[in-house]
Amino acid sequence: MGAGVSSILGPDGEGGAHETGLGDLPESCVAEVMLHLDPPGICRLARLSRTFRGAASGDFVWETKLPRNYQYLLQQASDDEAQKASLTKKEIYARLCRRNLFDGGTKEFWLEKYKGRLCMSISSKALLITGIDDRRYWNYIPTEESRFHSVAYLQQIWWFEVDGEIEFCFPPGTYSLYYRLHLGRPSRRLRRRICSTEHIHGWDIKPVRFQLWTSDGQHALSHCNLDDPGCWIRYHVGDFMVASSDVPTKVKFSMKQIDCTHTKGGLCVDSVLIYPKGLRQEKKSTASLNL
Template sequence: MGAGLSCLATDDQKSAINTPSKLGLGDLPESCIALILSRLNPSDICRAARVNRTFRRASLSDHAWETKLPENHQILLQKLFISCNNNNINPQVLSYKETYARLSSPIRFAADTKEVWLDEGRGGISVAISWKGMKITGVDDRRYWTHISTHESRFQTIAYLQQIWWLEIEGDLEFEFPVGTYSVFFRLHLGRASSSKAPSGRPITYNGEKIHGWDIKPVKFQLESSSDGQHSVSHRFLDEHGKWVHHHVGDFVVEDSNSPTRLKFSMTQIDCTHTKGGLCFDSVFIFPCRR
């Protein structure tokens, strides 16, 4: 039957049947492209936007970016922009792509002592707390501590401990973390920065002659979390010289992204039988555990 119908067709009709239509990527429905893009990571979505106009329009759609945002992104925008008196931004009118861009750029709060950003590499929200946002015994007494400007810190400054008998560093944070598991770290470096004016990109050299006391008794790290009632305690000797080290304090789990998680973290060495010194303290970091 098919052969018979073919015989009845005109020459022009036969040509149309035998020649496939020339469809390109631009002929795909925009909604279909947006669905495909939603499966890509943010960097790949931006690259795909260069394919053609249809891909570019699809890359701007909320559907392509919705899965890249934390489930409580509206709460985060309210907290980080409106509460910080950033009145030139209205979170209600931002597209999902604009929201992602805003959250991906580091946002300072708490008098610029804390910073939060949407960390694409780790797949979630990360937070940094400067030493200036911590309670540190004797930090304003130049007999014990020195404040050093450096490009090696997110906050452009670090605290250097020259010598002290009683070391106690305490911090806290109340923040609406998205659901997930997070790790807390103290960023420390043994040795004094010998040059705080090194050109950007060039490593600062450190003098290790004043390092002492960390091999006699261990440092105590603690973490308390209101979200899961966790209380982590660890004791560790500081013995890694010549590099910045992220010392793991503990982990906490967030199950409700709409309620603030309250954290307390500390680093102490209060054995007064000996002094300790030669330590640089930068920040406390909170990272989502890698998926």
């Protein structure tokens, strides 16, 4: 869309008549159009003129882009009540699209920018890992490949079990839950990424059992053999539905391989991810919100 339109000729077809452009549109009309655009589209239009910039700042435009329970999300995102009270709806949207840590920094949520849908990541340090306190089996290792800057690394164990839970007022919708895992120990040497595979064993003998349960009786179960060393992979556990954001939904999840006829090792556990179902995680968009 261009920033202007052609001149409107006078009644005699001669030039010199007053030129009109997009900037001459009433701000209220522009705002009505913006109600049908996604947030990045609104931000792009805001660059066209002062009128578009004013319309793009309207609270009634941005309130339609926010989740129904945005006040609850804002409460989780910040403890500064004075600051929250002074934010416009546009600023609230931008605030919630950023990384919002909670529960001692072991969990985070954010809104994806295009539709304002909730995403969540739960660190390995918030999970209940069998044997995590015994350094013969597990260690936390620092890495730049995790949003939380460390992962739990398994050298060897007989009984493998990684459980967790989250209780949260999710906006209504269907969500998918994943474990983010990596076979092998990633590191860097001479600025190059390398992967140590010396401890990888046992995952091709029996599949891992993934499960989730919700407080309203939903259950999902899946089995998968772990493979593809050297790559971070999101293993899909299952989906769950949220009908209302007024009541917290408790989600419990589990990952097990407890066949004690063989040991398992060489695995990094980074996090558990909860995304809106159908979100194209592999898409890397260069668009940004200039809020």
